[in-house]
Amino acid sequence: MPMSATKPRTLFDKIWDAHVVETLPDGTALLYIDRHLVHEVTSPQAFEGLRMAGRKVRRLDGTMAVIDHNIATDQSRYTGQIEDPESRLQVETLEKNVAEFDVPYIPLTDARQGIVHIVGPEQGLSLPGMTIVCGDSHTSTHGAMGAMAFGIGTSEVEHVLATQTILQKRAKNMRVTVDGTLPPGCTAKDIVLAIIGKIGTAGGTGHVIEYAGEAIRALDMAGRFTICNMSIEAGARAGMIAPDQTTFDYVKGRPFAPKGEAYERAVEYWQTLPSDEGAHFDTEVVLDAAEIVPMVSWGTSPEDVLPITASVPDPAAEPDEAKRAQLQRMVEYMGLVPGQKLTELKVDVVFIGSCTNSRIEDIRAAAAVVRGRKVAPGVRAMVVPGSGLVKHAAEAEGLDAVLKEAGFEWREAGCSMCLGMNPDKLTPGQRSASTSNRNFEGRQGPGGRTHLLSPAMAAAAAVTGFLTDVREIG
Ligand SMILES: CC(C)[C@H](C(=O)O)[C@@H](O)C(=O)O
Numbered sequence: 001m002p003m004s005a006t007k008p009r010t011l012f013d014k015i016w017d018a019h020v021v022e023t024l025p026d027g028t029a030l031l032y033i034d035r036h037l038v039h040e041v042t043s044p045q046a047f048e049g050l051r052m053a054g055r056k057v058r059r060l061d062g063t064m065a066v067i068d069h070n071i072a073t074d075q076s077r078y079t080g081q082i083e084d085p086e087s088r089l090q091v092e093t094l095e096k097n098v099a100e101f102d103v104p105y106i107p108l109t110d111a112r113q114g115i116v117h118i119v120g121p122e123q124g125l126s127l128p129g130m131t132i133v134c135g136d137s138h139t140s141t142h143g144a145m146g147a148m149a150f151g152i153g154t155s156e157v158e159h160v161l162a163t164q165t166i167l168q169k170r171a172k173n174m175r176v177t178v179d180g181t182l183p184p185g186c187t188a189k190d191i192v193l194a195i196i197g198k199i200g201t202a203g204g205t206g207h208v209i210e211y212a213g214e215a216i217r218a219l220d221m222a223g224r225f226t227i228c229n230m231s232i233e234a235g236a237r238a239g240m241i242a243p244d245q246t247t248f249d250y251v252k253g254r255p256f257a258p259k260g261e262a263y264e265r266a267v268e269y270w271q272t273l274p275s276d277e278g279a280h281f282d283t284e285v286v287l288d289a290a291e292i293v294p295m296v297s298w299g300t301s302p303e304d305v306l307p308i309t310a311s312v313p314d315p316a317a318e319p320d321e322a323k324r325a326q327l328q329r330m331v332e333y334m335g336l337v338p339g340q341k342l343t344e345l346k347v348d349v350v351f352i353g354s355c356t357n358s359r360i361e362d363i364r365a366a367a368a369v370v371r372g373r374k375v376a377p378g379v380r381a382m383v384v385p386g387s388g389l390v391k392h393a394a395e396a397e398g399l400d401a402v403l404k405e406a407g408f409e410w411r412e413a414g415c416s417m418c419l420g421m422n423p424d425k426l427t428p429g430q431r432s433a434s435t436s437n438r439n440f441e442g443r444q445g446p447g448g449r450t451h452l453l454s455p456a457m458a459a460a461a462a463v464t465g466f467l468t469d470v471r472e473i474g
């Protein structure tokens, strides 16, 4: 077919089209899945289903399992038994299942162990052009590779294990363009918080978001992962960024990535993936990076974000009654006073970690702020690297020494205080400055109060003891 007759397609369209096994009369498609990542929380019933049906895992070479959510991040995880019975059962069940079904697995004692969304790209398991699924909403992270990556439920995990395919309804295309240059002190985290602040937690519903524009192109892979990670917090099915030289350089030499001639051929294919000129987007949003300032969440939803220079909103000023009640509840839960400056909020805990911000670049950014300073008295500050390899890399650069010297805890890889499923939790009423992605009530532990922000902003809060504008402390 001559090029002119081909309808311009988006990155999402191209990856979708390349993976359709069969389109059903109602428009849903059976898609081939290139990579299935598995963790302990959402896989037990899926393996049980396979067992009951007497089935095997269809593509062992397309599957990789790792533990991350339920494990402790101190040395006790290597010696003791997991105290919480539910967590223990999930971990033991995963280990039993991977052994029984022969699934490739990265155990706790392996340096590659870490948060599934850090491990996938790091190992080259997640590559441009792939369809990638995992029983986890933040699978959107891997879309930063120029892949179509989305979270699935446990029954779908079983389906993918058994068939290496999944039934999907085609999502709509949305493009979020971030033009211009990001000002000093601002990071990818500030971009994505600003986007969610603008479009809201339902803004991306029914869509796959492609992030584009000069400010996105300028980001390293770490920043791109941070942005795609939070697509789910904007309500989208997935987030994607077109693969470019930054992506190809990142992929090169990774353990599961194609090598030599195969790599060259793969790059040639990956170069065909970016959205065509004139491709149709159902929804378009444009932001100017130059207007972005360091952001922080103040409420209990990721859309409740404000510039660090702002003050706590006053519910009384909200004309809509339902919204007023909601704001009132948030202000109370978060222990805030309307009109109070955000920089007056004293923090108890600083958490630098999670699949949003636990890469080496995030730890470097935190260490740069912390160097030569001390954690403020009364503040518990912790850095939880996203994988054992990130931890080793940070140690090789001496970043652990900078952080420990300042009074930070330097821990083993895992989801940790991102969610209250392991011993790392807030206690009721504690206020945290956290680089994670969710600030729902009780997310980091019952009664905990979470403020989402970038690693540099979290580090600034650790050394001052208050939510702080990182631009002010240099
Ligand atoms: C436990 C898992 C199912 C969950 C998710 O899907 O995202 C978790 O990773 C989270 O971040 O809340």
Ligand code: SF4
Binding pocket: 068, 069, 115, 116, 117, 136, 138, 354, 355, 356, 414, 415, 418, 419, 436, 437
């Ligand atoms: S780090 Fe947090 S968001 Fe990421 S997978 Fe773990 S619990 Fe989910």
